[in-house]
Each structure stands twice: as C-alpha cells, then as structure tokens.
Amino acid sequence: MSSSYKTVKEYGEAEFVEKRSRFIGYCKPVKTEEDAIAFINEKKSKHWDATHNVYAYCIREGNIKRYSDDGEPQGTAGIPTLDVLQKSGVTDAVVVVTRYFGGILLGGGGLVRAYSHGAKIGMEAAKVVTMEESLICSVVCDYTRYGKLQSLIPECGGIIDDTQFTDCVEIKFHIREEMLGGLNKKIADATCGQVEVEVTDSKFFMNEC
Template sequence: MLPEYKTVYRGGEGEITEKKSRFIANVAPVASEEEVLELLEAARKKYWDARHNCFAYVIGERGELKRFSDDGEPNGTAGKPILEVLTGEGLSNTLIVVTRYFGGTLLGTGGLVRAYGAAAKAGLAASVVISKFPGLKLHITTDYTGLGKIQYILGQRGLTVLDTVYTDKVEMVVLTPQKETDAVKAEITEGTNGQAVLEEGDSCYLAEIDGKMQMV
C-alpha cells in the first residue's frame, strides 16, 4: 500500500464562460477504463448538442494510466491542460470531462488552454478531494472496567469505532491509521493494565471525510 495518495471522493460540476463560450467541467472518481467509457457516454448524451466533450483521466494509485482527448479542439489545447490540472494536484483515479458550448468567438490556442484548465479547476473546486492513507481494523476485547478508559483514548485520538458487541465482555472494531497502530495499542495496554486483548485485523485505506475517519 502507498503511504498516501489523493483522489476525488465525491465529484462535482464547475462552469466558466470565456467570450460567450461555456465550459462545463464534470469530475468523477473512477477505478477503471470501463467506468471512464460509461461516464463519457453519459456526458455525450447529456450534452448532446455541445460541440466538444474533452477529457482527461488518471487511474492507479501511482497514476500508472494517464489519457486525454481534445475531441476536435486544436491539438494540445483541451485534453492536455485538463490532464495537467489532475497531475498538478497529484490526483489518482479521477476523471474530468469539460464540455464546451461554442459562443461564436474563436479563443485561439492560448485562450483554449487557459479556459480548459480553468474549467477543470472549477470542477475540482466543487468536488470533495481526499487523501487516502493505510490503516487497519483493530479488534479490541475488554471487560467492562476497562471500557471507559478505552473509549476515552479512542475519543482523544479521533478514531472511528466500526462495531461494538456487548456480552459478558465488550468487543470493538476500530479503524486505526497504520502509522499510529503501535502507539494506540501501547496506550490501551497501559490504560487497562494489560487486560485488553488487541488483535490487528484487515488492512484498508482510510480518509478523513466530513471531520470523521472513514474506510474508503
């Protein structure tokens, strides 16, 4: 797993106008080229009367796959500046489609490059961008005397409890950033005088979304 990488969690739509031409950017998270093709087809149907639907995408945690299209605009004036916005922001698994409605005035190559880049940035500004980092599910088993201390530690660290089962003991599943796991385990062990049983579970990616750590 990578130490950390950025992606779009929730896509958005942004729009700019340049010399009466409308540039509408739609951003979406994608995990495969099949998803890209479906979203491109949907964009072409939605904006069926537009002259151009230009796009760029980056797929792979390390950005292994990069593609772009000018869709009839002069070579290098649309898809490439959109891609440069994606790579400049360090985003992976993200698609940006910029639809242009021609306003009757030619923008020139420089004007097109600026407009498509600005539209892509407007689309990202309307999206939710997250940083994904490695984590794991920490399984905690404790008696009721240690529960309060564990809850306090988890609350202080802002850790998310996925599940809690109450029987004659308490079993919890907690999302823990990988780099904090050893410290969390040591703190719980000390806080419960070694009475809590701690087991590391499945690895996963985590991100902070709306102020809460979530599995993504």
C-alpha cells in the same frame, strides 16, 4: 504504493462563459477505467449537441492516464485537462469539460486556459480529499474496561467504527500504522496487559481533517 493519495469526494460540476463559449466542467471519483469511460459516455450523450466533450482521467490501479481533445487543436484541451489532475496530485478521478462554441475563436493559448479552468472548477466542486491507509483493528474487553478503552482509542488517534455488546464488548476501529505502537502501550498499561489489539486488515479511509 503510497500510504496516502488524493482523490475527489463526490460528483461535482461548475461552468463559466469565455467570449460567448460556454464551458461546463464535470468531475467524479472512479476506481476503474470502465467507470471513467461510462461517465464520459454519459456526458457525451447528455451533451450530444455540444461542440466538444474533452476528457481526462487518472486511475491508481495500473497507473492509467488517458485524455482526448475531442476535435480541438492537438494539445489545447485534453493535455491541459489532464495536467490539472496531475499537478493537483488527484487520482481515481475523471474530468469532462464540455464546450458550446460561442462564435469567437479563443486561439491556442485561450483554449488551454479555458479547458484548464473548466477542469479546475469541476474538480474543486467535487472536493479534493486525502485518502490515508489505516489498519483495521479490534479489541475485546469486559464491561468494566469498556469506558476506559472507548476514550483511549480516539485519544491515541484511532477512529471507532463499531461496537458490539454481547457477554463482552468488541470495539472495532481503524488507526494509522505509526500510531498503533502508542495505543498498544497505553492499552497494556490501562489493563495490566489483559487486553490486546488485534489487527485484521488495512484499508484507505478519507481524512476528514
């Protein structure tokens, strides 16, 4: 799997009106197909009186992609909604676009544009972010070296997650794998080889930049 991927940060919704039809775009981060289906059913229950509740979702685990036109002409709703996710490179996300028909037919092309726009504004409201795989690390040092290491870690691209003070100091942090070599060298130089980084795991973290 890739060392980075795009998803959405949080729940988001947005709406617009096209020729008197009201479209509401919803988007939410999900990790499993069950989570996606639960969200879709929640919106279907909320908008039981809507003309259509079109949806699409992409899940990283198993590379799952699903969509539904929910009664709209084939190819005019579900596929355009899924395309918005795929062309943006967004995964682990579900989109529902609800439509209340306003009495004026939009035509095939109009439907494609409307559902694409509904998915896009819903996804943008949920805020697209990049998740990057980082190594989870720790260093243990005495109090005299704590100040130096506390500043070295962020200087070399690490992000401190926790610090524990007992008879010594343990700094827990995460850092991208390609940056670890530079940090190791600087820590070795600063501590005459007395302190070493221990790598305990890896995990995806949100890139806030």
